[in-house]
Amino acid sequence: MSGTHATSALPAGTPAPAFSLPATPDQMVSLADLSGKPVIIAFYPADWSPVCGDQMALYNEILPEFQKAGAQLVGISVDGVWCHAAFAGDRKLHFPLLADFEPKGAVARSFGVYRDKEGIAERALFVIDAAGIIRWSFVSPLGINPGADGILAVLDNLGAAAPPEGTPS
Numbered sequence: 001m002s003g004t005h006a007t008s009a010l011p012a013g014t015p016a017p018a019f020s021l022p023a024t025p026d027q028m029v030s031l032a033d034l035s036g037k038p039v040i041i042a043f044y045p046a047d048w049s050p051v052c053g054d055q056m057a058l059y060n061e062i063l064p065e066f067q068k069a070g071a072q073l074v075g076i077s078v079d080g081v082w083c084h085a086a087f088a089g090d091r092k093l094h095f096p097l098l099a100d101f102e103p104k105g106a107v108a109r110s111f112g113v114y115r116d117k118e119g120i121a122e123r124a125l126f127v128i129d130a131a132g133i134i135r136w137s138f139v140s141p142l143g144i145n146p147g148a149d150g151i152l153a154v155l156d157n158l159g160a161a162a163p164p165e166g167t168p169s
Contacts (some may be wrong), residue, residue, distance in 0.1 A: 008112035009124055009137045016041075016128045017110035021098035022081050029074065029096055031132065038071040038135075038158055039128040040151055043113050043121040045142055047079045047087035047097070055123070055145045060093050062148055069155035076100050076107060077121055113139060127154040 010016070016039075020030035031039065042059060044052045056075055059066075066073050073095040079087070084097035100107045100121065108114035108121035115122060125146055127136040136154040140146035 009122070009139050010112050010126070010134055011137060012135055014134045016126070016132050016134050017107070019107045019110065021076065021100055021107060023096040023098055024085065025081050029098055031128075034072050034074070035130065035132055037130050038069065038155060039126075040066060040071050040073045040155075041111070041126040041128065042073065042075045043108055043111065043124040043126075044075060044077050045115075045118075045120040045123060046077055047083050051123070051143055051145050052077070053087075053091060055147075056087075056093055056097075057091055058145065058148060060091065060095065062152075063094055065148075065152060066155065069152075069159055071127075071155055074098055078105050078108070078119065111137075125151060127151060127158070129158055 016031060018031050020028050023029045044055060046052055059073055063073065075095065075097040078100050080101045081099045084099055088097050104119065105114040105121060111126065113122040113124040123140045123142055123146060125138045126134055129135050135158060136150065138146060138150050
C-alpha cells in the first residue's frame with residue numbers, strides 16, 4: 001500500500017445517507033430512528049482487532065459525555081451480528097454495533113469510507129446533527145485510535161448553537 005491514502009469520506013455539510021442495519025439478529029437500527037438528536041457514527045475495521053477494541057472501550061467510557069450532549073453513538077463494521085454480540089458482551093459496550101455485513105460494506109461505501117482492497121471500513125468518524133447533516137468527518141489511519149476529542153469539540157459546537165435546556169426555542 002502506498003503512503004498516500006485517498007479517502008472520499010463525505011464532508012461536513014453533506015446530508016447523511018439513510019441506512020438501516022441490524023444491531024442484533026432481530027433488531028434493525030436506521031438513521032431515521034435516531035433523527036432529532038446528534039448521531040456519532042464510528043466506522044471501524046473489525047471487532048477484536050487491538051486498536052478497535054481500545055477505541056470502542058474509550059467511547060464506552062465517555063458515553064456519559066456523549067449522552068450529556070444528547071448524542072447517540074453507533075459503531076459500524078462489516079462484521080456480522082453474532083460477532084458484534086460477542087465483542088460487545090466481552091467489552092461490556094453500552095451502545096449499538098451495527099453490522100454492515102450484507103451487502104458487505106454498503107453503508108461504509110455510501111459514506112465514502114469502504115476499503116475495497118481489504119474489504120473493511122476505514123477507521124472513520126462522523127458527527128451528524130439533529131437534521132441529518134454531517135457536521136464533521138474524520139478518517140484516521142487504521143492503526144491509530146482517533147480518540148474522542150474531535151467528537152466532543154463538534155458536540156460542544158452543536159450545543160452552543162442550540163438554546164439551553166428549559167428556554168423556549
